[in-house]
Amino acid sequence: MLMKFNFLGGADMVGRMGMTIEGDNKRLLVEYGMSPTKPPEYPIMAPRVDHVFLTHCHLDHCGMIPAICGRDNCELFTTPLSAEISEIMMYDSLKIAKAEGYPEPYTTGDIERTMKCVAPLTFEDTIELGKIDVTLHDAGHVPGAAMFEFKCDYNTIYTGDIHTADQGLVYGAKPIKCKNLFIEGTYGGRNHPDKNATINSFIAKIDEVIDRGGIVIIPCFAVGRTQEIMMLLRNLGYDMWVDGMGRSVTNLFLDYPEYLREPKALKQAKRVFNEIRNSGMRKHATKGQIIVTTGGMLDGGPVLGYLRALRENPKNAILLVGYQAEDTNGRMLMEKGCITMDGEIVKIECEVQKYDFSAHAGHDELVNFIRKSDPENVIIMHSETRELFLPDLQDYNVILPECGKEFELDI
Numbered sequence: 112m113l114m115k116f117n118f119l120g121g122a123d124m125v126g127r128m129g130m131t132i133e134g135d136n137k138r139l140l141v142e143y144g145m146s147p148t149k150p151p152e153y154p155i156m157a158p159r160v161d162h163v164f165l166t167h168c169h170l171d172h173c174g175m176i177p178a179i180c181g182r183d184n185c186e187l188f189t190t191p192l193s194a195e196i197s198e199i200m201m202y203d204s205l206k207i208a209k210a211e212g213y214p215e216p217y218t219t220g221d222i223e224r225t226m227k228c229v230a231p232l233t234f235e236d237t238i239e240l241g242k243i244d245v246t247l248h249d250a251g252h253v254p255g256a257a258m259f260e261f262k263c264d265y266n267t268i269y270t271g272d273i274h275t276a277d278q279g280l281v282y283g284a285k286p287i288k289c290k291n292l293f294i295e296g297t298y299g300g301r302n303h304p305d306k307n308a309t310i311n312s313f314i315a316k317i318d319e320v321i322d323r324g325g326i327v328i329i330p331c332f333a334v335g336r337t338q339e340i341m342m343l344l345r346n347l348g349y350d351m352w353v354d355g356m357g358r359s360v361t362n363l364f365l366d367y368p369e370y371l372r373e374p375k376a377l378k379q380a381k382r383v384f385n386e387i388r389n390s391g392m393r394k395h396a397t398k399g400q401i402i403v404t405t406g407g408m409l410d411g412g413p414v415l416g417y418l419r420a421l422r423e424n425p426k427n428a429i430l431l432v433g434y435q436a437e438d439t440n441g442r443m444l445m446e447k448g449c450i451t452m453d454g455e456i457v458k459i460e461c462e463v464q465k466y467d468f469s470a471h472a473g474h475d476e477l478v479n480f481i482r483k484s485d486p487e488n489v490i491i492m493h494s495e496t497r498e499l500f501l502p503d504l505q506d507y508n509v510i511l512p513e514c515g516k517e518f519e520l521d522i
């Protein structure tokens with residue numbers, strides 16, 4: 112059946128995803144996110160839709176869904192874990208908009224209505240929507256993250272964000288034979304260094320900093336990275352603290368052990384880390400040895416308080432374990448050794464190191480995944496370097512969609 116596809120955002124960038132699928136007398140919306148930049152950026156406004164599909168809870172995929180489900184009261188298909196974490200993310204992004212003085216893109220009432228729209232599905236569940244059957248599969252990105260398989264005359268896969276290698280929290284995604292493959296391309300042109308080598312040098316650095324009497328600060332994203340790092344460090348025996356939104360996400364992960372590769376390991380990690388439950392406890396953490404805390408790009412969250420207290424001691428270290436976008440404190444720290452705090456640029460005397468713990472597949476892993484999926488059409492999205500895939504994909508019809516430019520596919 113011939114269907115029309117239109118990207119509303121996220122085709123040629125990592126951020127603000129959104130795509131409509133139209134035909135068979137209905138319109139579907141696959142993801143609707145935001146870019147948490149300053150000011151935040153949103154996708155093209157979605158027309159009325161009948162159903163929404165959400166792959167996972169990161170803001171670039173879920174951040175604007177309340178504007179649609181709150182308006183259209185349409186079913187939202189996603190895993191129950193992604194729905195619960197998305198709810199936290201949505202309230203948090205409203206809070207940030209308010210605090211920063213940006214217009215709020217939806218209301219708390221919209222979030223409440225959105226949560227009532229959730230039709231929870233788990234991996235391998237299938238729903239029938241007219242002539243199209245939709246099945247969820249594990250995307251191997253963060254716990255609860257799904258790929259969607261649309262089955263009509265042929266198979267169409269929409270990956271969302273994926274990793275194909277196993278991580279501490281989840282197993283890697285498995286390719287599925289299809290005719291049309293919508294795949295993320297975040298790491299176009301780049302491969303990850305060897306994971307074990309990264310882990311070894313990360314832990315060696317932590318030992319070194321603690322040996323010289325310093326404190327290790329690890330700024331982390333709340334969803335996935337905080338828990339990956341906690342699991343990695345759980346047997347080191349140091350005095351370790353965890354702060355920020357990652358704590359409530361850890362509890363949600365533990366509420367849904369079926370989405371975790373090793374729930375026991377996460378439970379154990381939670382037990383050995385001291386949790387910061389109120390701001391009064393933070394001074395204890397600054398006398399400890401390791402602090403894992405949001406925000407991952409140092410643009411907000413408790414990490415700024417820790418930097419204020421610890422930034423002048425060169426024995427201390429900041430170990431960056433996530434992507435640092437342009438125009439963020441994290442990027443400025445890497446490039447210039449300073450950050451903006453309370454409206455002023457301040458020098459950070461601590462050692463700064465960066466480690467690759469990405470939850471996305473690298474270039475070669477993506478190409479491998481594409482070959483094993485054996486598609487006719489490959490549609491690359493969620494990427495600023497999509498052209499770099501072209502030399503490796505000469506056997507396929509590659510589509511590099513542009514936002515707002517409709518195209519048709521036989522599905």
Ligand SMILES: [Zn+2]
Pocket residue numbers: 167169252272
């Ligand atoms: Zn993601």
Ligand SMILES: [Zn+2]
Pocket residue numbers: 126169171172272493
């Ligand atoms: Zn993403």
